Amino acid sequence: MSQPATVFVGMSGGVDSSVAAMLLVEQGYNVVGVYMKNWSQDLPGMKCPWADDLADAKRVAVKLGIPFEVWDFEKAYREKVVDYMLAEFRKGNTPNPDVMCNQEIKFKLFYEKAMAKGADFIATGHYARTGRGLLRAVDENKDQTYFLYRISDEALEHTIFPIGGMLKPEVKKLAAEKGLHNAYKKESMGVCFVGEVGMRDFLKEYIDVQPGEIREMETEKVLGYHDGAVFYTIGQRHGLYLSGEKGKINDGMPYYVVAKDIEKNIVYVSKNLNDAHIWATELKLTDVVMRGGAGGQMMSKILVRLRHRAPLIPASFDGETLHFENAVKRPASGQSAVLYDGEICLGGGIIC
């Protein structure tokens, strides 16, 4: 009988990667569980759950009877993900750390280390599938290819996504049936280590407060003041402290951030939902990654996703700029646009 293939599975302590590991064991692979320790620091108002997550991952590994290791990527994560993220925010962009984490940590450092330790494959609990390249998950609501479009073809060829063909409720149900203690564990939110709500607090740990003006886009009128333009994102409408004559500037319609002047530290807002800054029929991309040698020619009739879980929008792409038939709400610069041909993820780029 031939030796079963060895799979190193990234286990976060959550139900998805736990079920992924369990399925691999059931399928007869030689499975090694690994907890990637990327971040462990507590922050104001946020207790980092890494120790509990690690214990949850290990508990499942022990239950499955597989070896379990902790790989410390904190230094690399700080350099490749957090420092990148801070640099982008300082430039006025709104980067996506999950995309960077997959590209630099999970499907690079983890992949390389696993292969060096004798892995035939790596596996994660992502909702995605492989086949003719990277494919969208069966659970359209959970599909995570938006975060995976930049991982290398080489790593992908050696990757198994055991739960990519399942629906989230099925994953939970299976976990519960098999007695996994974390079947109903609350999902971690947003970015790997800090919930979406916490991003501003997180940034304030590293970026100094710099008071500046909030101006109305159309009139240049000063409506209020902010504590640093870098903390604001295009499209944001919460957390704006606008002063001025109540009722006159605020007729019940919310103001949106429509532009930022990072150099002058000015945040521009508008009530006009038709403001040209909010909508776009074209989006220029930078740092484009095309998967499996795709691209090079005009691609029409493709689908584009501009945010995780956002609907797929028909578009065409000339290798540099996305063209839409109908105007789309413009995502913040630094976010990703991910391209699809049906279920196949073609690649994507960073929105300028």
Add this chain to the structure above:
Amino acid sequence: MIYLDHAAATPVSEKVLEAMRPYFLEDFFNPSAAYLPAKKVAAEYEAAKGVIAHAIGAKANDLVITAGATEANNLALGIVALDGSILYLATEHDSVRKTAERMGGEAINVLPSGVIDLDDLRAKITDDTMIISVALVNNELGTIQPLAEIAEIIRSVRMDRLKRGVKRPLYLHSDASQALNLLDVNVARLGVDMLTLNAAKVYGPKGVGALYVSHEVKLTPLTVGGGQERGLRSGTENVPGVIGFAAAITEAREHLNGNRKKYAKWRKILLDGLQEYELINRKHSLDNFLVLCYNGIDAERLIFLLEERGVYVATGAACAASKGVRSHVLKAIGLNDAQIAGSLRITLGETNTDDQIYEAAEAINEVVLIEKERIER
């Protein structure tokens, strides 16, 4: 459930809970209030403090009630902030170790047995030394430290200082959190100037502790406000907590002799029934502490396997293990990383029965075998 982690937490006994109950409900008054019912509560609070103090051979006014042992340890070591330096045992709990480290304290070595190296202590005492902190019973190993001998050394240093005209005082502080279930603790016999007590380890409520302070020591308060506890620890008195602590310490003293016999018997059952372990705390340890090393095995995996079987044990100190930090205590007694990773801490207590001890031995043997077979595969 078979609970074998009594050094981490103990359940509140029925008697303790009953004693506390009225002070949450009808007798809820602030002891500082002027009317008679409040004064009655104040008197009962003082009486309860008297019971706690009496248990260690002290008086109510010698105690400062705190919100647990950590605060008591911080309060005790705080005197050094004024003038002087700290020596602490390398195996002290973090509430002593980290406080001392922050104040530039120096660690005293332990022998491989876990007992203080008295020669190292003598060598490290200088004219700057103001406080020496040594726990009566170590929280990971159960090691009992020879406090009377340490006090003797301190007495001779004091004499020598007086002779040479050195004015700096020298005090002995000890954390006795783990001691009260098995030892007859008496401040005069131990020769301590300050002693930390903890209700949560003697079947009393969590978040209640006390610091015994001799009249020689002038403490600096960490908390200021209404001037409670002779101005040393402001904040409205935790009346139910202290009533509960008094009930708990009284029970502990009643059980003292019975406990010694019971735990010695259970310890023997475990040591005879368990297989292929190395006993780490062979000597100078309380009988309810067993630290077992399973070479080549990851003890945390054993914990998770035992947890599925309803048996709860610890590796090293409970809080250290969960953060992936290697136990500084096991390191201090000379264990290598693999030995530390393979160490289980079992601490017996009131919740246990004879049957449970036999069952626990079986369960531990079973999970050790599971891990051994997995590793061999």
